[in-house]
Amino acid sequence: MRKGQVNVFFLLLFLSLSSASDQKWRKAMMSAYNGSSSSSSMMMNRVGSSILFPIHGNVYPTGYYNVTIYIGHPPKPYFLDLDTGSDLTWLQCNAPCVHCIEAPHPLYQPSNDLVACRHPLCAALHPPDYKCESPDQCDYEVEYADGGSSLGVLVRDVFSLNYTNGVRLSPRLALGCGYDQIPGTSYHPLDGILGLGRGKSSIVSQLQSQGLVRNVVGHCLSGRGGGFLFFGDGLYDSSHVTWTSMSQEFTKYYSPGSAELHFGGKATGIKNLIVIFDSGSSYTYLNSQAYQALTLLLKKELSGQSLKEAPEDQTLPLCWKGRKPFRSVHDAKKYFKTSLALAFANSGRRKTQFELHPEAYLIISNKGNVCLGILNGTQVGLQNLNVIGDISMQDRMVVYDNEKQVIGWSPANCDHLPRFKSAYYM
Ligand SMILES: *[C@@H]1O[C@H](CO)[C@@H](O)[C@H](O)[C@H]1NC(C)=O
Ligand SMILES: *[C@@H]1O[C@H](CO)[C@@H](O)[C@H](O)[C@H]1NC(C)=O
Numbered sequence: 001m002r003k004g005q006v007n008v009f010f011l012l013l014f015l016s017l018s019s020a021s022d023q024k025w026r027k028a029m030m031s032a033y034n035g036s037s038s039s040s041s042m043m044m045n046r047v048g049s050s051i052l053f054p055i056h057g058n059v060y061p062t063g064y065y066n067v068t069i070y071i072g073h074p075p076k077p078y079f080l081d082l083d084t085g086s087d088l089t090w091l092q093c094n095a096p097c098v099h100c101i102e103a104p105h106p107l108y109q110p111s112n113d114l115v116a117c118r119h120p121l122c123a124a125l126h127p128p129d130y131k132c133e134s135p136d137q138c139d140y141e142v143e144y145a146d147g148g149s150s151l152g153v154l155v156r157d158v159f160s161l162n163y164t165n166g167v168r169l170s171p172r173l174a175l176g177c178g179y180d181q182i183p184g185t186s187y188h189p190l191d192g193i194l195g196l197g198r199g200k201s202s203i204v205s206q207l208q209s210q211g212l213v214r215n216v217v218g219h220c221l222s223g224r225g226g227g228f229l230f231f232g233d234g235l236y237d238s239s240h241v242t243w244t245s246m247s248q249e250f251t252k253y254y255s256p257g258s259a260e261l262h263f264g265g266k267a268t269g270i271k272n273l274i275v276i277f278d279s280g281s282s283y284t285y286l287n288s289q290a291y292q293a294l295t296l297l298l299k300k301e302l303s304g305q306s307l308k309e310a311p312e313d314q315t316l317p318l319c320w321k322g323r324k325p326f327r328s329v330h331d332a333k334k335y336f337k338t339s340l341a342l343a344f345a346n347s348g349r350r351k352t353q354f355e356l357h358p359e360a361y362l363i364i365s366n367k368g369n370v371c372l373g374i375l376n377g378t379q380v381g382l383q384n385l386n387v388i389g390d391i392s393m394q395d396r397m398v399v400y401d402n403e404k405q406v407i408g409w410s411p412a413n414c415d416h417l418p419r420f421k422s423a424y425y426m
C-alpha cells in the first residue's frame, strides 16, 4: 500500500451485474480450481507450478522492493513496487498519458482489449452502487495512504511468466493502464505497482481463476537487500511456518485481526490493535497510543546507557547516537535487549506471536545513528490501523494463503532463491 497508506478505491460500482453472469464467473472459477483437490491435473505438481521472482531493493536507504514483470506482445520489462496492501496492478500508460511520473522504462502501450464495466474484475474495484459511464470500459481510480493515486482504465494483456519447473505460461490478465498519476509522499521511481492483495483483481487471484496457480503469495525480503517473491504453495514447508487466520472482519487487507503489544515477554495492556501486513510500506506503524507506550518503554530501557537521543538526525523521528557511529544494527543490538512482539488473539486458540527482533525495528542512518523504524501511524493518517511494513518482515518468509485464509511466517535466508526439487516431483 506504499508507506502504509490506506487505499481508498473510489471506483465504480456495479450493482447491476446480473446475477446470472456473476454465477457463470463463479462457476468457472471454481471448476478451474477446486479447492482441496490438489491432485487436480490442472495444478500439476505444486513445487513445479509455483512462480518465483527475484526482487531488488531494501528498507533503507531505498525504501522499497521492486520486481521485474514482462508484459505485452512482444514482452517488455517493467519495474513494479510490490504491494500486498492493494489489489490492482497498473502501469504508467500511454493512453495517452495526462500526467505520468518519470519512470525507468517507456510508458506501457495499452492493448485494445478493454475490460467491460460490468465484468466482475471491474466490479471488484468499485463500490456496489457505482454507475458505469460507458459499458465498454472499466475506469478505475486508486488512492494510496501517502496521497498518491492512479487513474486509468482496465485492459487485458499477456503476462510472460515461468513456472519453477521451466514451463512457460502467457496468460492474459487484467491490469490498469494508468494515464493520470499523482505522486505521493513516498514517491518511488518505478513503472507501476504490482497489487498482491486479497481482492479478486489481484494478479494471483486472476491466475488462480484460470487454474494456473494456487492463490498464495509469499515474499522473503533480505535485510541485506533483495530477496524473492513467489506465487503458489510449492516453495515452503508448511509445517515450519507459524500460521494465523486472516480476519473475516477486516477483509480489505491481509490482517490477522487484533493484537496486543508484548514487551520483554509480557503483555503491555496495549491491545485491540488492528494489524495489517503490507509490503508496500517500508516501515512499521503503530497508532498514537501504542506508539507512545512503545517509545516510553524504549526510552526507559535506554536511560542510563551511553546512547543519547539525536534529534539533529532527521532520518526518522527517533534516532540515537552511540559513542562511535554504528555500522550495522548488530553493533547497536546490545542496547535493545528487551524483546518486542505482537500477539494475535486468534479466535480462542493459543496466541500466535509475531516477534520483532532489533533488526525488525531499527535502521542505521547514514550518520551512523540507530533509528526507530516503528513510526506513529496516527501522524500519517492511518487512524487506528497498525501496519507491519518491510522492516519487520525482513529475513523471514511471509506467506499469504488466500485459499486457506491464513497468514504465516518463518525465519528464512532470503539471500538465495529457494532450492526446489522439481525434478524429484515430476
Ligand atoms: C469440488 O470437489 C468436491 C469433491 O471432489 C465436489 O463435491 C464439488 O462438487 C467440487 N466443486 C466444484 C465447484 O467443482
Ligand atoms: C528494480 O530492479 C531491477 C532488477 O530487476 C534493478 O536493475 C533496478 O535498478 C531496480 N529499479 C529501481 C528503480 O529500483
Ligand SMILES: *[C@@H]1O[C@H](CO)[C@@H](O)[C@H](O)[C@H]1NC(C)=O
Pocket: 070, 160, 161, 162, 168
Ligand atoms: C522464462 O524462461 C525462459 C527460458 O529459460 C527465459 O528466456 C525467459 O526470460 C524467462 N521469462 C521470465 C519472465 O522469467
Ligand SMILES: *[C@@H]1O[C@H](CO)[C@@H](O)[C@H](O)[C@H]1NC(C)=O
Pocket: 288, 291, 292, 376, 378, 379
Ligand atoms: C502521533 O501523531 C498524532 C497526530 O499527529 C499526535 O497527536 C500524537 O501526539 C503523536 N503521538 C506521539 C506519541 O508522538
